[in-house]
Amino acid sequence: MQKEPEQTTQAEPEIEQMSFSDLGLPDAVLRSLKQLGYETPSPIQAKAIPTVLDGKNIIGQAQTGTGKTAAFALPILANIDLKQTSPQALVLAPTRELAIQVAEAFQVYARYMKNFHVLPIYGGADMRGQLRSLSRGAHVVVGTPGRLLDHLRRKSLKLDQLKTVVLDEADEMLRMGFIDDVDTILAETPDTRQTALFSATMPDRIRQIAKRHVSDPVLIKIAAKTTTVDTIDQSFVIVNQGDKLDALTRYLETQETEGIIIFVRTREATVTVAEKLSARGYSAGAINGDISQPMREKTIARLKKGSLDLLVATDVAARGIDVERVSHVINYDIPYDSEAYVHRIGRTGRAGRLGKALLFVQPRERRLLGIIEKDTKQKLKAWEKPTAQQLADQRKTKLAEDLAARIDNTVPDIYHKMVIDLCAALEQPAEQIAAALLSDKFPLEQIAPPPESKKPRRERDDSRGERGNSRERGNRRDSNDRDSRGRDGGRERSPRRDRGDKNAIPFEQYRIEAGRDHGAQAKDIVGALANEAGLDREHIGRIELNGDHSIVGLPPGMPKDIYQLLQKVRVKGQPMQLSRTGNAEGNRDAEPRKKPSTRKPRSDSSRSGNDERSDKKPRHKKSDFDGDKRKAKKPAKRKPETEG
Numbered sequence: 001m002q003k004e005p006e007q008t009t010q011a012e013p014e015i016e017q018m019s020f021s022d023l024g025l026p027d028a029v030l031r032s033l034k035q036l037g038y039e040t041p042s043p044i045q046a047k048a049i050p051t052v053l054d055g056k057n058i059i060g061q062a063q064t065g066t067g068k069t070a071a072f073a074l075p076i077l078a079n080i081d082l083k084q085t086s087p088q089a090l091v092l093a094p095t096r097e098l099a100i101q102v103a104e105a106f107q108v109y110a111r112y113m114k115n116f117h118v119l120p121i122y123g124g125a126d127m128r129g130q131l132r133s134l135s136r137g138a139h140v141v142v143g144t145p146g147r148l149l150d151h152l153r154r155k156s157l158k159l160d161q162l163k164t165v166v167l168d169e170a171d172e173m174l175r176m177g178f179i180d181d182v183d184t185i186l187a188e189t190p191d192t193r194q195t196a197l198f199s200a201t202m203p204d205r206i207r208q209i210a211k212r213h214v215s216d217p218v219l220i221k222i223a224a225k226t227t228t229v230d231t232i233d234q235s236f237v238i239v240n241q242g243d244k245l246d247a248l249t250r251y252l253e254t255q256e257t258e259g260i261i262i263f264v265r266t267r268e269a270t271v272t273v274a275e276k277l278s279a280r281g282y283s284a285g286a287i288n289g290d291i292s293q294p295m296r297e298k299t300i301a302r303l304k305k306g307s308l309d310l311l312v313a314t315d316v317a318a319r320g321i322d323v324e325r326v327s328h329v330i331n332y333d334i335p336y337d338s339e340a341y342v343h344r345i346g347r348t349g350r351a352g353r354l355g356k357a358l359l360f361v362q363p364r365e366r367r368l369l370g371i372i373e374k375d376t377k378q379k380l381k382a383w384e385k386p387t388a389q390q391l392a393d394q395r396k397t398k399l400a401e402d403l404a405a406r407i408d409n410t411v412p413d414i415y416h417k418m419v420i421d422l423c424a425a426l427e428q429p430a431e432q433i434a435a436a437l438l439s440d441k442f443p444l445e446q447i448a449p450p451p452e453s454k455k456p457r458r459e460r461d462d463s464r465g466e467r468g469n470s471r472e473r474g475n476r477r478d479s480n481d482r483d484s485r486g487r488d489g490g491r492e493r494s495p496r497r498d499r500g501d502k503n504a505i506p507f508e509q510y511r512i513e514a515g516r517d518h519g520a521q522a523k524d525i526v527g528a529l530a531n532e533a534g535l536d537r538e539h540i541g542r543i544e545l546n547g548d549h550s551i552v553g554l555p556p557g558m559p560k561d562i563y564q565l566l567q568k569v570r571v572k573g574q575p576m577q578l579s580r581t582g583n584a585e586g587n588r589d590a591e592p593r594k595k596p597s598t599r600k601p602r603s604d605s606s607r608s609g610n611d612e613r614s615d616k617k618p619r620h621k622k623s624d625f626d627g628d629k630r631k632a633k634k635p636a637k638r639k640p641e642t643e644g
């Protein structure tokens with residue numbers, strides 16, 4: 001008979017004050033958290049870390065965005081015996097992408113744990129490479145159920161030394177049809193193991209699994225504070241991480257603003273976002289837990305006085321700020337829970353004034369938005385990001401209004417005389433003089449912007465800070481993300497065709513000197529490109545397999561070093577000898593870009609093996625090669641309304 005789960009559902013105030021060093025984590029881990037700029041544990045972390053460190057089993061009801069990965073990864077790292085190389089922790093993840101993200105998170109948190117190895121194991125990747133990596137040993141294995149089961153059957157994965165098992169996104173496992181595999185894997189793990197199960201929802205089947213495999217669990221569910229705030233007009237926008245700054249500046253331009261508080265998650269982000277806003281002409285400052293109290297107070301005083309308009313802050317640093325002129329709160333990074341949301345937006349709408357709050361939600365965080373709406377018992381309005389053309393029209397309207405007001409107030413005669421003198425001196429009509437003055441005030445792109453692409457932007461998160469670009473990928477639940485044993489049964493497909501968005505990125509065609517005659521299949525080519533060039537599957541276009549060669553679509557602007565690297569990479573023993581066919585859909589860069597984009601070589605432990613890979617080769621940052629030139633565009637500098 002199982003005991004009733006011990007429930008810890010209150011988000012007590014002291015949790016907010018807690019720091020990571022109160023949680024009993026080792027120095028090496030604390031050091032990396034400090035470096036990452038994490039100020040305080042999120043509620044799920046504050047509850048889960050001490051409980052897991054205590055050796056207890058937990059069931060955590062938490063969604064993406066709550067900080068659940070660190071909630072299990074940090075205490076697991078604290079308990080790792082680095083001398084023992086057989087797996088001590090196993091994390092089961094529903095998708096290949098989530099497995100990679102979680103493995104990357106472990107790697108980052110374990111930055112100062114010398115010789116620590118984490119190994120992602122997922123379907124679709126080269127088996128021989130995984131076998132080799134497994135035989136070299138790993139302290140933590142993160143994998144998708146199907147492939148883990150394959151390794152268990154082959155006896156290449158031994159779980160007898162396992163101390164902890166984590167079931168991440170259990171409801172997703174169920175949704176994707178992996179739950180029986182999970183059941184089988186859990187049955188093969190030692191009875192003595194500790195188990196942590198995380199799920200956003202708790203359907204019956206997950207409860208059954210929990211009942212069977214998670215004995216005496218501590219149930220961790222962060223209670224929601226449901227205070228409604230009716231003096232605040234609240235809205236949200238779904239936006240990718242890399243588009244947030246643009247969305248923010250467009251939002252600010254459409255609003256009548258006074259003081260604005262922008263909430264971000266890390267100390268680093270306070271500084272970088274404030275810097276970027278300053279570079280765009282806003283008067284912005286940052287406060288975070290690293291900045292001394294007197295300095296923070298000084299900055300807040302400037303916000304109060306109006307010599308500063310935008311304050312970028314972490315939750316800790318902004319606690320208790322009471323500044324009447326705060327007209328807007330921007331949740332640049334989504335808060336961990338509803339309570340933090342209510343607390344944040346409460347910085348506006350003070351002293352009987354009306355305030356506005358905007359919440360940025362990354363596509364993968366939609367669930368958290370739902371929770372906030374449910375807990376605060378209200379629907380947030382969707383804010384539509386204005387197009388560049390709408391902004392331009394608005395600027396013109398505003399200019400007309402401003403001029404009308406100015407003309408009404410009579411412009412001093414001296415200016416009329418100046419115009420007359422200029423017309424005479426330059427022998428130009430007044431219209432020319434006015435046009436020249438306006439062109440100085442408004443850069444061309446602000447008044448006549450180039451048409452914006454109507455192509456749907458892929459849902460991606462391209463600046464997930466320390467975890468690199470892959471965080472978002474893990475939450476795209478499309479068929480390609482599935483484990484090879486998922487509902488698709490591991491069918492080999494061309495990723496682009498499957499996604500049905502083949503127009504999203506223009507591709508250039510490349511010839512590879514390996515084809516059917518060499519036994520090459522599309523998956524071998526995808527594997528080699530993914531592992532060597534660091535390309536996402538969705539950045540690999542249609543693959544045409546011919547007898548002695550294949551044709552593959554790749555994003556434009558391939559950096560030269562990757563191009564050279566891909567000459568030698570082998571597919572079925574054949575060097576690729578990549579060459580451009582000259583056929584391209586869309587963009588045609590004449591030659592590969594000169595500037596190499598280098599990614600820090602990943603440590604051996606976090607790689608998936610591709611058999612043909614040489615361990616010494618450099619790895620390349622995906623974002624640098626995904627041809628996302630939209631981000632590279634320098635936004636126009638303008639003098640926003642918030643100034644002056």
Ligand code: AMP
Nearest residue numbers: 038040041042064065066067068069265
């Ligand atoms: P997760 O819910 O695990 O997907 O994490 C969501 C995001 O929050 C990730 O980008 C983490 O790096 C970030 N994060 C997690 N915990 C913290 C923390 N205590 N402080 C700041 N950022 C965090």
